[in-house]
Amino acid sequence: MALKKTKNNSQRYKKEELHRVNKRITATKLRLVGDNMKNGIYSLKEALAIASNIGLDLVEINTKTDPPICRILEYKKFLYEQKKKNKKYKQEKIITKELRLSPQICEHDTLFKIKHAEKFLKYKEKVKFTIFFKGRSIIHKDKGKILLLKCANYLENFGKIEKMPIMEGKKMFIIITPKKNN
Template identity: 35%
Template sequence: MVLDVNFADKHQAEAHCLVLFVSPAAPAKTLDFEPSFLLLLFCLIFKTETDIAIIRVRVNEKIKAPQVRVIDEGGKMLGVMSSDEALAMAREKGLDLIEVSPKANPPVVKVLSYDKYRYHLEKTLRQQKKNQKRVEVKGIRLSVRIGVHDLEFKAKQAEKFLADGNKAKIDLILRGRERANISYAFEVLKKFLEAIKFPHVTEQIPKRMGNVISAIIGPKVQQPT
């Protein structure tokens, strides 16, 4: 979903502000709120959404550069012309003039329907969201008295987490008199980590917190050859 925000604050009026987030619910809307209030409103209504992008876009008369490099609606480069000339051409076609590369010299603009531009932004965001892999931290619990079979089984479990691109947090729980032999507990955890054959890196070295010794490992990034 793309919300086109026209700020009430006149100092913000030099550009549209597009607030993008993925929602299957509604089409694009135009709202007129202060930015801080608007983002707070989004967070309250869409509590499960965390991916929000804010894009400032200059459109039509809000493009202040005296000259621009123009791309037409078919993607053809038309060259450099004055902003007034480019805007007149866009108006003649019933389209808008959108600044797509403001840092270029001169800025690059495209003749396009603004509604179509918002639609493509939303489509791009959805695709990025779909392709994005969220890294999770998976938990594995061990005991000092873990047997060989269970140790191998849980090592395989850790390898699966790593192969899926996730991290693994290993917690070795100390009970009763086991707390008196901490060095042995660290040896058990070390043995477990050595049993994990999938390439990995240690993100948190084994350390004790109360009755738990913990370590965190993550998949090792393979360097291209």
């Protein structure tokens, strides 16, 4: 049995089975499948007898078919393997926060943006600093690169540079990822 959250007026945890095991199986006829046995349709009594002889559990795997599909296996081990398999497929979502700067930004405004970036990195989010060059300001690409590296230098305790300053059209950006030990 596993604990599952159910929707009631109050949020409570209710014991709910993931699979029916042994005597909790309600069907009279079962399709028995397994590795070291003859697959086929058995009555519930026959399947329970086979399972008890081997010393394992009879577990209802698929209830939607007629007759339901059951396997003879060690139930606790089966749950552990399923949990392990589900963990493998869950991927961590990485959020990237973008902070925009201009090449003529003053020191105070830069520090203000860096404080925001610090918070984002503490919450394990990537930070992307972007400088958009308008009009003739594209002449000062070197100023933009220096500004981006300065931001990365301030944040070296919280994150590391994933991509060095890159120019894409009229935009220059740098990506900083959070450090593992934060």
